[in-house]
Amino acid sequence: MKNYIIKKRELVELCVMFSWCRKCNYVDIFPNTDYGCPKCNTPGSSPMFFSSEIFSLLQLIEDFYFAENDPIDSKDDFVNNEINRNDLAIIIFFCSFVETLIDHFLMVLMNKMQLPNKVQERLLDDNLSSKQRIEKLFRSLTNIKWKTALNKLNKDYKQFDFVGTVNFYINSVKPLRNRLLHRGDKWSISKETSEKCVNYTKQFLYLFVALNNKYVANS
Ligand SMILES: [Zn+2]
Numbered sequence: 001m002k003n004y005i006i007k008k009r010e011l012v013e014l015c016v017m018f019s020w021c022r023k024c025n026y027v028d029i030f031p032n033t034d035y036g037c038p039k040c041n042t043p044g045s046s047p048m049f050f051s052s053e054i055f056s057l058l059q060l061i062e063d064f065y066f067a068e069n070d071p072i073d074s075k076d077d078f079v080n081n082e083i084n085r086n087d088l089a090i091i092i093f094f095c096s097f098v099e100t101l102i103d104h105f106l107m108v109l110m111n112k113m114q115l116p117n118k119v120q121e122r123l124l125d126d127n128l129s130s131k132q133r134i135e136k137l138f139r140s141l142t143n144i145k146w147k148t149a150l151n152k153l154n155k156d157y158k159q160f161d162f163v164g165t166v167n168f169y170i171n172s173v174k175p176l177r178n179r180l181l182h183r184g185d186k187w188s189i190s191k192e193t194s195e196k197c198v199n200y201t202k203q204f205l206y207l208f209v210a211l212n213n214k215y216v217a218n219s
Helices: 010-017 052-066 085-112 117-126 130-142 146-156 162-183 191-215
Strands: none
Touching (some): 010 052, 052 085, 052 191, 085 117, 085 130, 117 130, 146 162
16 A cells, blocks of 8 residues: 555645734634634634635645556657656646745735735736745845745744755756646656655745744734
8 A cells, every 4th residue: 555645634734724813913823713812812713824725726736646646658658657647737736836825925925014906916017937026026025035034944943944845846846847837848757756745835834834924923
């Protein structure tokens, strides 16, 4: 029997556990929603932090991870490697998941800064790629370089490897996804890479909670 690196529904269940205090913007897995926010003690239940789009993408990643292997018929292929359609799907949805997390964070931050909707739209339109959004837009909104922010968070949250997590997305997965979508290169994507994507989703959720608590929540 296959050894799975996550349990069924582990990702979506983790995603819905993060609550968001609407008063101080602090996000965490609140021990008991009846007691309210552990940071500012505002009573009552708090809404889920991550958007329904993020939830849906995690669901898709899990669906393809646990689906039966579906190898593409290698007789018709140029290269005699076993290619699994599920691995291709996981890579695509993983990249969409990271891009949606970036957009969600930036929109929450711009709302906190009370930027008018038109300004928010223009800033996002002027920075279309995820690279521009984390490097240029993040810096202009927070006055700190993305890499410096990540290194600082890594020191505060020693149980995570946020720098390695983002590097994996930028250096390993995004180029593969782009080659697949723009050039049809399905041969470079391995089971190992798709499994790493599944594994890194949890670190990405914690990274964007940490970013929220550092740059959006009241200190
Ligand atoms: Zn609070």
